[in-house]
Amino acid sequence: KVVKEEESPKEHYRAFEMLMDKNMFHYHFQPIIDLHSGDIYGYEALMRTDATIGLNPLQVLAAAKEYGRLYEIEKATLFNIMGCVADRRQEFSGRKVFINTIPGHFLHGEDRRLLADRYGQLMSKVVFELTEQDTVSDAELSAIKELCGESSGSSIAIDDYGTGHSNIVNLMRYAPQVIKIDRYLIEEIHKNPNKQMFVRSTIEFARLNQIMVLAEGVETSEEMRMVIDLGVDLIQGYYTGRPAPDPIGAIKEEIRQEIIAANPLNNHRA
DSSP: OOOOOOSOGGGGHHHHHHHHHTTOOEEEEEEEEETTTOOEEEEEEEEEOOTTTOOOHHHHHHHHHHTTOHHHHHHHHHHHHHHHHHHTHHHHTTOEEEEEOOTTOOOOHHHHHHHHHHHGGGGGGEEEEEETTSOOOHHHHHHHHHHTSTTTOOEEEEEEETSSSOHHHHHHHHOOSEEEEOHHHHTTGGGOHHHHHHHHHHHHHHHHTTOEEEEEOOOSHHHHHHHHHHTOOEEESTTTOOOBSSOOSSOOHHHHHHHHHHSOTTOTTO
């Protein structure tokens, strides 16, 4: 998600060129679960490459940064994922699709108009994830919100919340519909009162501003039960579902029942 430096992105040049020239991207979809019902609320689309390319997402982004092709990655990501959603409407029916964006490289001009024209009827499914570790310019934020306008129905999520240096500033500036709390704050949260306090205060702010809160990286039953107790709306993590090439229709029934059991009908957060 975050563009990081690789030791030698030039070593990946040929594989990267093939990936770009032949558009050999693949995408896996990790389920995002509604913690009130146990149903699937949506999926995060995650970049993958096959064995022919042999690059992980961070290596792809590092090479793209080295050769000035991050905008092309952004364009391929948005058009490829929306094409997948269009081709598999039945599987994505009624569910959101979370798509990561690269700060400073959001679609502009004719590319943005083409995306809106081609997939406008599907934009209501999209949640654009903005990572808090990179600041989005005013112009870019306006462009994203243009696609997120009332006519499209798409929305914004702040990703990795709690790891940046200006949490509240960006939160108020971006005016998101979803806050994704970083995995670091969720890991073993049931053992850490300070993490619980941070998440609780975030939820209180979110409730006052009609924002949904999502806990990232939930890997155990204990973590899930703790974030349910705190009042989180959505979760994403290996405990409820790993990324897969095909969007799953439902999580394991025993886990869904565990979620329902932790949310009695008289739950005051519902």
